[in-house]
Amino acid sequence: MENTKPKDSAHPSGPAKIRKLKVVVDRDLCIGAATCVAIASHTFLIDSEAKAIILKSAETDSDSVIIDAARACPVAAIIIEDEKGERVFPI
DSSP: OGGGSBSSTTSTTOOEEETTEEEEEOTTTOOOOOHHHHHOTTTEEEOTTSOEEEBGGGGGSOHHHHHHHHHHOTTOOEEEEOTTSOEEEOO
């Protein structure tokens, strides 16, 4: 099933390029709250270690949904940069 496979199996929590965004989950910060999954279910999934991973189906969610998911993370574990390498979230 495509929507449960990591975008990069060697680095399931990123960094991953999704259109013009670079997304990475800081596994040390991630507490597995799954708010990212609730908002961007095509982009994020919680793995067996209770950490968010980035899915192959991430392109299905819009940039704004992915950014909203990062903003909803209670520990700001999702870092997003634009195509210039500038931080979009957290700022």
